[in-house]
Amino acid sequence: MSKTNKQKILEAAATLFKEKGYVETSMRDLAQHIGLKASSLYNHISSKQEILQLICISSADKFTQHINNLHQQPITPVEKLTELVRFHIQTAMEDTTSVISFTDVWRHLEKEDLQQFIDNRRQYENSFKEIIVDGIDQGHFVNIHPDIALQTILSAVHWIYDWYRPTRSISRQELETNILTLVLQGMQR
């Protein structure tokens, strides 16, 4: 079972949005990368905006599914937070386009699509925050403002893709260990 043309379009678009940005990627660019003319794209998608929406919702789903799974597991808030940070770092390295769509590219969504995405992300943030609040209530974390902790941790993991390049000087394991040290030692009492 091979990829549908629509899948090819979405994957190529996600890559181009990552490399050049949404506005700077033209439908002609995109078509050329798949070996089509621009007008042929419209047999598979209805607009550039629809491409953006499908990409952004798909990336949001990836993070939402992970945190929903995590939520059901019988582990401590500290373990959940550890796994969350680990997952964000892994995704930053193995699926950069999802991270970029989730953190940056979505800003070009419009109207209902934009609102839907913001609602999705809000839900994700609330689930994340719940873990922090649980950790505070159970005495594992210092009495920090949950929203500030949430956003600070999210910023730290969301922008890894922007600066991290796998080199000899920093291994992925080292990255994970160090960020976990910073975040967890910063929060634990």
Next chain:
Amino acid sequence: MSKTNKQKILEAAATLFKEKGYVETSMRDLAQHIGLKASSLYNHISSKQEILQLICISSADKFTQHINNLHQQPITPVEKLTELVRFHIQTAMEDTTSVISFTDVWRHLEKEDLQQFIDNRRQYENSFKEIIVDGIDQGHFVNIHPDIALQTILSAVHWIYDWYRPTRSISRQELETNILTLVLQGMQR
């Protein structure tokens, strides 16, 4: 002494780049906000790219000057790091356009301008990193990878403007205290 037209153009452009983005801001938009026609802008600047370059270099200078001053003061690495975080938070709240230019808008620079900006920012990051390294060497900080600590702290403070809205629920003082707790407790042994 009133503002020159060039200053007015740069300030209006920085605001528009913040609100809409560089590509999405047309020279016609910009001109209209100052009460001119687009063609008249070119009596004061040579191109849209020149506007971008002046804005980005100016914002980089703001951060560079601060860290250079800090570097000369006879205080501990912990105190220096505290002041750096404090300054970034203050700038995020009082001079958002500078933060956005320094963290995001610069990506639209081209060729030599882009290289010059990257060099400037590299210098800033090196000065910042030096403080972290001093703190580790003097035994104040845990033995963390300086580059990871640097980028994690920078991410945390750079994206405050993106999520923080001054409301009753989080005061600026609270923001400062909580982020400092997270970062400093995360790094101190």
Next chain:
DNA sequence: CCTACCGATCGGTAGG
């Protein structure tokens, strides 16, 4: 400072 205008490029459609 303006009017008038340039070539290039954009997202998207018609029609086969």
Next chain:
DNA sequence: CCTACCGATCGGTAGG
């Protein structure tokens, strides 16, 4: 799937 083409908009220039 393509060719041909649309109106809109872009950064920038000529010329006064």
